Amino acid sequence: MTINASLTSAIQLDKKVIQDLEKSLKEKYKTDTVNLTTHIDPEVIGGVKLVINSVEYDATIRGKLANLRSQLMASL
Amino acid sequence: MEIQLTQILFQAINFLAVTGALAYLLYKPVLKVFDERARRIEEGQKAAEEALKSRDEIDQLRGEAQTKLKKERSKILQAAQEEGEERKAQILAQAKEQVKAELEIMRSDWQKEKAQLLRDTKQEMIEAVVSATQSVATKSFSSKEQAKMAEVELSNILKTL
Numbered sequence: 001m002t003i004n005a006s007l008t009s010a011i012q013l014d015k016k017v018i019q020d021l022e023k024s025l026k027e028k029y030k031t032d033t034v035n036l037t038t039h040i041d042p043e044v045i046g047g048v049k050l051v052i053n054s055v056e057y058d059a060t061i062r063g064k065l066a067n068l069r070s071q072l073m074a075s076l
Numbered sequence: 077m078e079i080q081l082t083q084i085l086f087q088a089i090n091f092l093a094v095t096g097a098l099a100y101l102l103y104k105p106v107l108k109v110f111d112e113r114a115r116r117i118e119e120g121q122k123a124a125e126e127a128l129k130s131r132d133e134i135d136q137l138r139g140e141a142q143t144k145l146k147k148e149r150s151k152i153l154q155a156a157q158e159e160g161e162e163r164k165a166q167i168l169a170q171a172k173e174q175v176k177a178e179l180e181i182m183r184s185d186w187q188k189e190k191a192q193l194l195r196d197t198k199q200e201m202i203e204a205v206v207s208a209t210q211s212v213a214t215k216s217f218s219s220k221e222q223a224k225m226a227e228v229e230l231s232n233i234l235k236t237l
Binding site: 007009010011013014017021024028042045046047048050052057059060061062065066068069072073076 | 234
């Protein structure tokens with residue numbers, strides 16, 4: 001089973017961090033193949049966004065602000 | 077002067093004859109004329125009395141008619157006033173209802189507009205706050221802080237997997 005993952009952050013992350021991520025993903029999904037691509041996007045402001053096999057985990061400041069905005073709008 | 081009995085007798089007979097003739101020829105027509113005159117006077121009086129009586133009756137009838145007319149007029153006036161008052165009350169009630177309904181619509185519209193305005197204002201405030209926070213956050217983090225933040229968030233994500 002191959003894991004396709006995409007990591008987006010505001011700055012270039014340390015190689016060790018990326019390697020640790022790959023290792024963790026292999027352990028979590030019990031696989032030897034993880035295709036991890038990294039992206040730099042200053043628009044995310046801070047934090048990271050990880051997409052694993054089309055499932056998105058958004059922990060960026062931009063995403064949190066968008067979430068906060070949606071919650072505030074929904075409360076009106 | 078010598079009194080002659082024959083002459084006196086003749087005169088008396090002559091007088092009686094003339095008197096009889098006159099009585100016979102004139103008394104009845106004169107009497108008839110008098111009777112006729114008296115009858116006409118009596119008829120005139122009767123007619124005058126009748127006329128007076130008729131005038132009194134007419135006056136009485138006129139008075140009664142005027143009284144009846146006054147009563148009718150008074151009744152009509154009263155009915156008109158009552159109808160007028162009733163109509164006035166109806167118009168007033170209708171006007172009040174219309175004003176009340178219009179006020180209700182205006183109040184409802186105003187409430188909607190107020191609510192919409194409040195929503196718009198809140199939305200604008202939220203947009204402004206989010207935008208300002210985003211703007212401040214973009215400039216606030218150093219590279220080191222960015223790296224640390226990324227590591228922490230990545231760790232949190234991995235915990236949820």
